[in-house]
Amino acid sequence: DIARSTIEPLPELEEPPDPQDPFGGYTANRLEQDLLMATSGIVTKTIRRRLERYKRYMTQLGAEELDVVRKYKDLVLEAYSFAASAELVHAPGINVMYGDKKGDIGWWASAKLPIRPDHVDTKVAIDGTNPANDPQGWYGFDMNPQLVNPERGFVYSANNAPQPNDSVRYPGHYYAGNTRATGIFEVFSEPKNDWTVADAQAIQLDHHSPVYRQNAEALVAYADAAGAEVEDFMRRWDGGHRVEDVAPTLYYRWMYRTIQGAMYDEFERAAPAESVLEKFEAWHKTIVSENFFPRLLANSDSPWWDDVRTEKVEDASTIVAAALEAGRADLRATLGDDTSKWYYGRLHTVVHRHAMTDAPLVGDFLNVGPYALPAAKDALNKYEFKLKEAVNFDVFSGPSMRIGIDFADVDAAESILPTGQSGNVFSPFYDNQADLYHAGQFRKQRMNRADIEAHQTARAYFRFAGAKE
Structure with a gap:
């Protein structure tokens, strides 16, 4: 445990004798006494159950008891150990x-x-x-x-x-593989003890994927074994996803076509002809498809490499080389023949869509974006998209917030939101953080009241309906 109890267990709380007395005779003084005792250390199971009872009957307490609960609310929260709080979450598994x-x-x-x-x-x-x-x-x-x-x-x-x-x-x-976790582990395993907020921000913006870099190395090795010609930028790829890079553009199409080359034949054999592509795409959108890809590449003898539709037994090199050419064809048809113009940012964009995005005329006005950005499916700067038959990397999920906090100086914390603080499209705060966010910048997270008042630019007033002027 992070902390250990320094108090003696209290007697078990008896069940309330009747519905008219849900607190079992507890008075404000008794309630205050128990809460004070609870705050002297980590909460035992006995006290935790008692506090659970407090929550259960909160709506039935009188004004005097509620005043006591409000008075000691923060102390009660401090009394719960963090582990005990996590234990109270039964689902989902977060x-x-x-x-x-x-x-x-x-x-x-x-x-x-x-x-x-x-x-x-x-x-x-x-x-x-x-x-x-x-x-x-x-x-x-x-x-x-x-x-x-x-x-x-x-x-x-x-x-x-x-x-x-x-x-x-x-x-x-x-739901995900260990791609981002590998990146985190590598960064924090370095011999470094002078971490700063700026370092924390840089980690959040890291667009490199060590797992995808390793996947690409395996793909290149298979292609070489088949005698296929591979672009130099793929051989040199460091797993980065800059907007102007071309290697990730080809990598994702190569990855998709390799998975398709290994697995599509099994779907064709098992599903009706008119639904083969639909069945394959439905499976490919699950976590299984991309999570098994590194293991597939690591096993050149996997039976999945063989195309069961032919009498010949295909090997990994044959499938990977054919997938490379199919991926190139996809990109030529979409981005043109000049490979130097296959910029990742042309396909990888994010639009923050309003709930009424499909409404005629106003949909585009309500949306924020598009933005091309240096991020990957499973880099630390994670913007998720689906690999599919259609050639686009349109983002459907990403970070809801970025924040960097030094516990030694919380007032200097910096954060940023993808769009803005307001959901009102006519508010100046609807999308005022969007450009900063997608440029990888941060803003000071003002938490100190004096600092907030010193930098206020406006003041909002709230008046109850019917209140006099």
């Missing part, structure tokens, strides 16, 4: 990160983990009507993946499968 100015750090996977029968494989479909497949119970929270004050000096979360040394005991489903 990651909870912790850090404080004392130097304590922690990471917990929340939600309840079910105890499965030995014969159940959660990675495949099972018969939900068979009670023998039902969960047998729930593991205790102490069995959840977690890491507190590790020797390596950092914790991280990037929708990745936790590493074995993160106390993982049970397999789970993770």
Whole structure:
């Protein structure tokens, strides 16, 4: 634990004797006494249950008791250990990160983990009507993946499968591969102890993918083995995704066509002819397709490389070389024959779409963008797009905020939003941060009241309806 209890357990709270007395005879004085005792250290299970009872009956308290709860609200929040708070989240299975100015750090996977029968494989479909497949119970929270004050000096979360040394005991489903997690681990494993807010900002803007760089190296090696000609910019690619780069443009089409070359034949054999492409695209949009790609490249003997539609047994080099030519053809048809103009920014753009984006005449007015930007599907600067038959890398998700905080100087924190603070399209704050955000810049996050008042540019007044002037 980050902190340890210094208090004696309190007696169990009895159930309320009747609905008219939901707090079981608790007075404001008794409530205040218990809350004061709770704030002297980490909350025990007894006190935590009592506080849960407080929440449950909050709407039934009188004014005197509510005043006490308001008075000690912050103390109650401090009393909960961060781990205990994470334990209260039963679903969904989110990651909870912790850090404080004392130097304590922690990471917990929340939600309840079910105890499965030995014969159940959660990675495949099972018969939900068979009670023998039902969960047998729930593991205790102490069995959840977690890491507190590790020797390596950092914790991280990037929708990745936790590493074995993160106390993982049970397999789970993770929507992304370990591409971003690999980048984070590499950066923070460097011998550096003078991290600054500027360094934190640079990490968030990193558009390099070490996994995609390795994938590209494998693709080039297979193409060489087949005697195919490969562009020099692909051989030199560092995994970066600058707007003016051409290597990532070709890489993604090459990746898509390689996956298609390895897998499409199985869909053609299994699905009706009129729905083969639809079935393949539906599968390819899942996490399975791209997550298995590095493993496919690492196994030249995988049976997936063979095209089952032919009598010949195709190998990895043959499929990869054909995919390279197919990817080139895609880009020639879309961007022209001049490979030097295959700029990544021509295909990789983001538009922040309003809920009424499809409304005639006003849709484009309400949207913010498009912006070409240096980012990747799974770099630290992550802007997600789907690899598909259509040749575009239109973004459908990205960071909701960027922020850099030095706990030693919180007032100097900097952050930025993708568009603006207001949802009112006529407000000057609707999209006033958009240009800064997509240029990789930040703005001071003013948290100090005196600082805010010294830099205010306007003042908003709120008046109750019917109030007198």
